[in-house]
Amino acid sequence: MQLKVEHLTNIRVRYGETDQMGYCYYGNYAQYFEVGRVEALRELGLSYKELEQKGIMLPVAHFEVKYIKPALYDDLLTIKTTITQLKGAQLFFEYEIHNEAQQLISQAKTTLVFVQKESMKPTSPPPAFTQLIESYAV
Amino acid sequence: MQLKVEHLTNIRVRYGETDQMGYCYYGNYAQYFEVGRVEALRELGLSYKELEQKGIMLPVAHFEVKYIKPALYDDLLTIKTTITQLKGAQLFFEYEIHNEAQQLISQAKTTLVFVQKESMKPTSPPPAFTQLIESYAV
Amino acid sequence: MQLKVEHLTNIRVRYGETDQMGYCYYGNYAQYFEVGRVEALRELGLSYKELEQKGIMLPVAHFEVKYIKPALYDDLLTIKTTITQLKGAQLFFEYEIHNEAQQLISQAKTTLVFVQKESMKPTSPPPAFTQLIESYAV
Amino acid sequence: MQLKVEHLTNIRVRYGETDQMGYCYYGNYAQYFEVGRVEALRELGLSYKELEQKGIMLPVAHFEVKYIKPALYDDLLTIKTTITQLKGAQLFFEYEIHNEAQQLISQAKTTLVFVQKESMKPTSPPPAFTQLIESYAV
Numbered sequence: 001m002q003l004k005v006e007h008l009t010n011i012r013v014r015y016g017e018t019d020q021m022g023y024c025y026y027g028n029y030a031q032y033f034e035v036g037r038v039e040a041l042r043e044l045g046l047s048y049k050e051l052e053q054k055g056i057m058l059p060v061a062h063f064e065v066k067y068i069k070p071a072l073y074d075d076l077l078t079i080k081t082t083i084t085q086l087k088g089a090q091l092f093f094e095y096e097i098h099n100e101a102q103q104l105i106s107q108a109k110t111t112l113v114f115v116q117k118e119s120m121k122p123t124s125p126p127p128a129f130t131q132l133i134e135s136y137a138v
Numbered sequence: 139m140q141l142k143v144e145h146l147t148n149i150r151v152r153y154g155e156t157d158q159m160g161y162c163y164y165g166n167y168a169q170y171f172e173v174g175r176v177e178a179l180r181e182l183g184l185s186y187k188e189l190e191q192k193g194i195m196l197p198v199a200h201f202e203v204k205y206i207k208p209a210l211y212d213d214l215l216t217i218k219t220t221i222t223q224l225k226g227a228q229l230f231f232e233y234e235i236h237n238e239a240q241q242l243i244s245q246a247k248t249t250l251v252f253v254q255k256e257s258m259k260p261t262s263p264p265p266a267f268t269q270l271i272e273s274y275a276v
Numbered sequence: 277m278q279l280k281v282e283h284l285t286n287i288r289v290r291y292g293e294t295d296q297m298g299y300c301y302y303g304n305y306a307q308y309f310e311v312g313r314v315e316a317l318r319e320l321g322l323s324y325k326e327l328e329q330k331g332i333m334l335p336v337a338h339f340e341v342k343y344i345k346p347a348l349y350d351d352l353l354t355i356k357t358t359i360t361q362l363k364g365a366q367l368f369f370e371y372e373i374h375n376e377a378q379q380l381i382s383q384a385k386t387t388l389v390f391v392q393k394e395s396m397k398p399t400s401p402p403p404a405f406t407q408l409i410e411s412y413a414v
Numbered sequence: 415m416q417l418k419v420e421h422l423t424n425i426r427v428r429y430g431e432t433d434q435m436g437y438c439y440y441g442n443y444a445q446y447f448e449v450g451r452v453e454a455l456r457e458l459g460l461s462y463k464e465l466e467q468k469g470i471m472l473p474v475a476h477f478e479v480k481y482i483k484p485a486l487y488d489d490l491l492t493i494k495t496t497i498t499q500l501k502g503a504q505l506f507f508e509y510e511i512h513n514e515a516q517q518l519i520s521q522a523k524t525t526l527v528f529v530q531k532e533s534m535k536p537t538s539p540p541p542a543f544t545q546l547i548e549s550y551a552v
Contacts, residue, residue, distance in 0.1 A: 020153070035288075067474055172430060173428055295432050
């Protein structure tokens with residue numbers, strides 16, 4: 001199912017997230033994208049926290065990121081998160097990060113997989129999730 | 139019970155652990171001390187991992203650290219970890235970090251508490267732990 | 277000079293900041309306190325970023341933290357930051373963290389030192405800083 | 415220039431690197447791959463630290479990672495780093511992570527770019543680097 005759910009979140013680069021190059025360390029973007037998708041789900045009325053409490057986890061299976069311009073200390077970034085597809089147990093996200101000067105600094109994609117907490121095996125998303133997300137099909 | 143268990147561990151400062159000041163970020167020392175105490179316990183024959191599998195956790199209740207000189211990128215640090223005291227459910231550690239030039243760069247203390255995983259309440263350490271640690275009483 | 281500058285900041289615990297105990301990892305609080313003090317300074321009209329651009333850094337010399345209750349994933353925390361004293365090159369902060377249930381989960385203190393970027397030696401704070409902070413003397 | 419430089423590094427998963435799923439957080443692999451490439455370069459006789467001191471930085475431009483099985487707390491991982499290509503200012507790395515049970519848990523690729531520190535513009539690698547790396551051409 002192709003989807004179009006878009007969400008904007010702001011994140012300010014913390015001092016501890018910079019490295020001695022003066023850039024936001026490349027590994028820290030993973031947290032920014034995670035915040036982007038959690039907030040995108042929250043806006044849909046879905047709590048990732050509650051999902052886990054029901055015994056379903058959503059680990060990342062694939063992550064790809066392009067670093068176009070550096071994010072710098074204290075930059076106020078805008079993360080645009082798009083949920084693009086639900087395909088079996090897989091949920092696909094795309095991201096763009098812009099800085100305050102409206103420059104595109106990063107593009108990324110992640111594939112997440114619905115997994116049973118006990119068995120650690122892929123599983124269908126909860127019916128309530130599928131139902132809700134269906135209204136965003138394109 | 140006053141104790142004297144000393145252990146040395148080496149850690150090299152990772153690029154992602156530096157900040158734009160060119161220092162190892164002050165928050166990252168917490169991980170170094172954690173590695174120090176896990177390795178100190180391992181040398182005693184105690185696996186922190188197994189402790190958790192038995193339903194006992196050892197969260198940090200108090201942490202104090204003095205930053206004397208900066209740790210820099212690629213520095214090979216020596217963490218000296220000392221287990222100093224076991225008092226009820228509390229386990230006390232002290233730490234010193236030296237760099238390759240043998241300069242003292244940091245001193246720290248932590249207090250950890252044995253906690254039941256289910257109830258999240260303080261608990262006695264496992265008898266096997268107490269027995270083993272008793273041989274290091276001073 | 278005794279001071280009283282108080283500032284409240286909200287931070288939501290990120291998934292990547294939790295550990296397998298299900299707690300916010302004890303080392304991650306350092307970033308929260310850093311955000312607290314940067315935002316406290318910003319409210320006063322002081323940009324830490326600009327301070328560094330003028331060749332003055334403000335590393336942490338001492339850090340002490342008490343963990344009272346765990347911070348959990350997705351908790352919306354309130355960091356109360358208080359600038360308590362300016363004494364020569366040293367600037368003192370105190371912090372309290374409450375969760376959404378208004379429970380006190382952590383208390384902390386840091387001592388920061390104004391340092392010349394080039395020489396890495398302690399230095400007086402910039403006159404503009406001292407002047408501004410003087411109006412908060414108690 | 416196609417290359418074949420292979421290097422093995424061991425890294426033990428730290429407690430602070432796990433998340434509440436009990437997995438090593440997906441964002442923390444970036445540090446592991448960074449350690450892998452720094453150690454691969456060091457074995458060749460190249461210090462990334464010295465490279466930066468000469469005014470050349472090597473930021474990551476592209477990063478792709480596949481998470482096959484989770485890395486768990488205290489797992490002793492083996493990172494196999496391969497330098498696969500030097501093409502103008504771009505240096506290509508590939509990585510594989512195995513756990514102690516010899517299971518492949520992750521595969522990744524990064525593209526790094528030689529950049530002038532001052533101008534932040536792409537630049538040729540230092541002649542000494544190219545010369546050394548040429549002996550590994552395939």
